[in-house]
Amino acid sequence: MKYTILSGAIAASAISLSTAAYAEVEVQWWHAMGGANGERVDKIAGDFNASQSDYKIVPVYKGNYTETMTAAIAGFRANEHPHIVQVFEVGTATMMAAKGAVYPMETLMKDAGEPFDKSDYLPAVISYYQTPEGELLSMPFNSSTPVLWYNADALKAAGVEAPKTWDEVKSVSKALVGNGMKCGLSFGWQSWVMLENFSAWHDIPMGTKENGFSGFDTEFTFNNDQVAARLADVAAMSADSSFVYAGRRGDSLPMFTNGECGMWMNSSAYYGSMTSQAKFDFAQTMLPLDTAVADAPQNSIIGGATLWALAGHEDEEYKGVAKFMTYLSSPEVQAWWHQETGYVPITTAAYELSKEQGFYDKNPGTDTAIKQLSLNTPTPNSRGVRFGNFVQVRDVINEEMEAIWAGSKTAKEGLDDAASRGNDLLRKFERSAK
Numbered sequence: 001m002k003y004t005i006l007s008g009a010i011a012a013s014a015i016s017l018s019t020a021a022y023a024e025v026e027v028q029w030w031h032a033m034g035g036a037n038g039e040r041v042d043k044i045a046g047d048f049n050a051s052q053s054d055y056k057i058v059p060v061y062k063g064n065y066t067e068t069m070t071a072a073i074a075g076f077r078a079n080e081h082p083h084i085v086q087v088f089e090v091g092t093a094t095m096m097a098a099k100g101a102v103y104p105m106e107t108l109m110k111d112a113g114e115p116f117d118k119s120d121y122l123p124a125v126i127s128y129y130q131t132p133e134g135e136l137l138s139m140p141f142n143s144s145t146p147v148l149w150y151n152a153d154a155l156k157a158a159g160v161e162a163p164k165t166w167d168e169v170k171s172v173s174k175a176l177v178g179n180g181m182k183c184g185l186s187f188g189w190q191s192w193v194m195l196e197n198f199s200a201w202h203d204i205p206m207g208t209k210e211n212g213f214s215g216f217d218t219e220f221t222f223n224n225d226q227v228a229a230r231l232a233d234v235a236a237m238s239a240d241s242s243f244v245y246a247g248r249r250g251d252s253l254p255m256f257t258n259g260e261c262g263m264w265m266n267s268s269a270y271y272g273s274m275t276s277q278a279k280f281d282f283a284q285t286m287l288p289l290d291t292a293v294a295d296a297p298q299n300s301i302i303g304g305a306t307l308w309a310l311a312g313h314e315d316e317e318y319k320g321v322a323k324f325m326t327y328l329s330s331p332e333v334q335a336w337w338h339q340e341t342g343y344v345p346i347t348t349a350a351y352e353l354s355k356e357q358g359f360y361d362k363n364p365g366t367d368t369a370i371k372q373l374s375l376n377t378p379t380p381n382s383r384g385v386r387f388g389n390f391v392q393v394r395d396v397i398n399e400e401m402e403a404i405w406a407g408s409k410t411a412k413e414g415l416d417d418a419a420s421r422g423n424d425l426l427r428k429f430e431r432s433a434k
Contacts, residue, residue, distance in 0.1 A: 024049075024056040027320040028082035030075075031059055032068040032305065033142070036272055040340055048327045055320030065305060066391055069094070072310065076101050081310050083321050086141065088305040089128060090390040093212065095308055096137065097388065097433040103309040103318070105325070106136040111315075112322035120329070120347050124299065124373035128384040129306050132214065138306035139325050140346040142337075144269035145300040145369045146193045148288060152281040154181060154262045162283070166230065166290045169263070173242035176262035183244040183261035185237065186252040190245075191397040192303050193265050195222050198230060200382035201287050203298040212386040216430045220387075220422045223415035226293045232411035235404050245405040248398050253277075267303060268369035271342025284365045286372055300372040301384045304343060335359075344369050388429025393422045 033041045038061055045057040062068040065088035075081035076098075087095055095102055109116035118126060118136060125140045148169075150162050155172065158179040163169045173184025187193050199206045204226055209218035237243035244261065246252035256264035257277040265287070274282050289297050307328075309321055327333060334350030337343060339359050345351045351370060354360065360367045376382075387393060400418035403409040409417070 025054060025316050025320050026056050026058055027084065027317055027324065029057055029059045029084040029086075029307075029324075030062045030068055030072055030082040031086040032061070032063065032065045032088070033086070034061060034064075036276075037142075037341060040337065044328065044333060044337070047333075048324055051327065052323070055323060057320075057324055065091070069391075073098065073101075076310055076312070079312065081312065083313050083317055084307050084309060084324075086305045087138070087308050089303055089384070090387075090394060092129060092137075092306075093216070093386050093388045093390065093429070096131075096386075097216075097429070101311055102137065103311045104135055104137050105139045105307075105309055108309050108318055109322050109325065112319045114319075114322035114326055116326075120349065122344070122346060122348060122351070122370075122373070124378060125302060125344065125346050127378060128302055138308040139328070140304075141307050141328065142269065142304040142341070142343045143302045143306075143346060144267040144304045144343050145302050145372055146187075146189070146197050146265055146287060147268045147284040147368050147372070148286065149256060149264045149266065149270070149274065149282060149284050151256070151259065151262045151278075152283045154179075154259070154280070158262075162285045163263075163288055164286070166233070166288045169288050170233070170237060170242065173237060173263065174240070177241050181260065181262050182241060183255060184242040185263045185265070186244050186246055186255055186261045187265035188247060188250050188252050189266060189303070190248065190401055191394045194231065194234070194401070195227065195397060196385055197287065197300050198227060198290075200299065200301045200384075201297050202226065202290060202294040203379055203381050204293070205381045206385050207387060210380040211384065212388070213380070213383060216388055216426075216433050218387065218426060220419040220426070223412070223419040226290070228411040228415050229292070230290055231401070231404055231415070235407070235411060238405060245402070267342070268344065269304065269342045271366065272340060274342075284368050286368060297372075297375060298382045299375045299378055300369075301378075301382060302344075302373065339366075342366070342369070344373065387422075387426060388433060389425040393425050396421045396425070 031041055041059050045059045049056050062071045069087050069091045072085040125143050129138050130136050158175040160172045160175045163172045176184045206222045207218045207220045209215040212218045234243050246255055255261040331349040331353045334345040334347055335353040338345040397418045400414040404411050404414040
């Protein structure tokens, strides 16, 4: 009896040790994807976990982009940080300045012995997240660009076609309102759409030092005559509801999907929302060109977020991070994510796979974002923006643009004040980064 008990104990101990020896290595992933996209993130992690038995990705929703980045920074200071954190594009300079906190993604992949070829990725996507020397700092995940969404049924009823220029935007908006719609045009994420992308689309700078890419000692130049004229014209459109402002982020989406507003400028990543909410025939087209500023468009720039690896974890855990990045970048996963959400595929192979699967033939216009981003080779004015404290700067820009829409400031006054206040924040960041 003693022998049996002892044998059983030894056997149980051996099983326990064996289980421990082969236990999955957990990798924490903090993200900002709520709702349906949060469910898609869970699926990607779950499918990866099911594909192998060495590593387990644990996705954790931490709130919106700002809340997620703030939580990760606080977690790092308390040594309770995740392996991977999703950070929106305007947090790039902040992450770069967080000395010792970041494990550059390209270095991580190399150290983990994981095959990685930058040429596989769309240049317009990865260039935003590279150092001046070309090292990739974070892995693109949910990248999008603003497009012009329109209610095709409403435009047809008003006897007009989708606009290609800002002059046409004005005339189409008037026709829509004249035909009974409450609103011709609205937009969201207005700094991104109407300053950052308007500037890139027309190849004019947002700031000095190549929009911050070549140094933190940059200053804003978006308070120029071209941008001021465009915003003044948009503000004037509000007199007859040709333009209606309804919020800083995606707040104005219901105005479009419920049929109140005929056109909406915002992220291509609202495709999933459109398919589930709009009860009319909708479509998307490229951003309008201001012919007083440029003869042809340059290229749009991305928004969305990337995945950053944080320093301070075990080598074996980083191997799991590297394996997951390879899985995440695979054509099958990226094509699925792109087709489900409207975010652009981060690799050429995923774009080609979507073509082969007939996605663009079945859903015309869904490649608009990719075409916009790839329209021309990016210039220093159209590569993107990399300004310090840009989360706070965007809040300043929002406040000043809202003053313009409300009529309490002219477009030039609002832009001048936004640039002045923004430059103060740039100097504060510059001092902290030294």
